[in-house]
Amino acid sequence: MFIHKINEEIELRLLEVRHAEQLFNVTDKSRDSLREWLPWVDFTKTVEDSRGFIMGTMQQFSRNDGFQAGIWHKGELAGVIGLHSINWSNKSTSIGYWLGKGHEGNGLMTQACEAVIEYCFTELGLNRIEIRTATENKKSMAIPKRLGFQQEGRIKQAEWLYNKFVDHFVFGMVSEDWSNQ
Numbered sequence: 016m017f018i019h020k021i022n023e024e025i026e027l028r029l030l031e032v033r034h035a036e037q038l039f040n041v042t043d044k045s046r047d048s049l050r051e052w053l054p055w056v057d058f059t060k061t062v063e064d065s066r067g068f069i070m071g072t073m074q075q076f077s078r079n080d081g082f083q084a085g086i087w088h089k090g091e092l093a094g095v096i097g098l099h100s101i102n103w104s105n106k107s108t109s110i111g112y113w114l115g116k117g118h119e120g121n122g123l124m125t126q127a128c129e130a131v132i133e134y135c136f137t138e139l140g141l142n143r144i145e146i147r148t149a150t151e152n153k154k155s156m157a158i159p160k161r162l163g164f165q166q167e168g169r170i171k172q173a174e175w176l177y178n179k180f181v182d183h184f185v186f187g188m189v190s191e192d193w194s195n196q
Contacts, residue, residue: 019084019134021126027084027096029076034085035066037092041115048116052152054176072097081108086118086127093118096127098135107143108135112158119154125161132162136190144188149174149181159186163196 017029030038039062042049050056059065072083081098094114101108110131114124128146135141146164148155160166164186172180 017084019130021130024089025123025126026087027127027130028087030069030072030083030085030095032066032069032073034092035069036062038069038085038095039065041092041094045114045116049113050177052149052155052176053113054174057177075100079103084127084131086114086123088118088121088123093123094127096124096131098131101139101141105143106141107145108139108141109145109147112155124158128158128162132188132193136193142190146186147173147183148186149176150184151181156184156186159188162188163192164188165192 019027021027028034039059042056042059042065046056059068069083076082080100083095083097085092086094086096092115094112096110096112098108099111110128112124112128132144135144144164146159147170148159150156150169165188167185167187170183170185173183174181
């Protein structure tokens with residue numbers, strides 16, 4: 016089992032099949048708030064759906080193509096953070112994340128992102144990280160801004176969310192800029 020302790024209250028753990036029920040529960044309790052920005056929520060209807068997601072993330076990790084980690088706060092699963100995939104040729108990746116209802120506003124995601132960014136640049140030797148957010152998702156957008164990412168552009172109609180297309184902002188950080196912060 017992989018555990019990265021951020022501080023006394025927060026740790027990241029690779030998702031394992033045994034976490035399926037916890038993952039489903041936090042997803043289910045947060046369904047309305049998550050659905051606003053995440054297209055997969057309606058497809059997560061049972062614990063088995065969460066188990067299938069976790070099994071896919073374990074395959075992703077075994078292919079050396081990134082990972083998905085649970086964010087635990089005071090022993091409770093609060094959300095997920097991970098790498099969508101890794102482009103080893105260009106030494107780049109993108110980070111995705113979400114927090115369950117009631118866990119927002121405590122700095123959990125900023126600290127989790129900081130740990131993942133540090134890992135990507137120092138342990139994996141990557142050079143570039145992107146974070147994309149829907150242009151209207153103010154909470155998600157605050158994370159890369161807070162961490163010193165540069166807003167690099169806007170992608171029109173980048174994602175279909177249930178009944179409409181949404182634009183994305185692209186935020187980027189390169190290793191040299193991270194180490195100079």
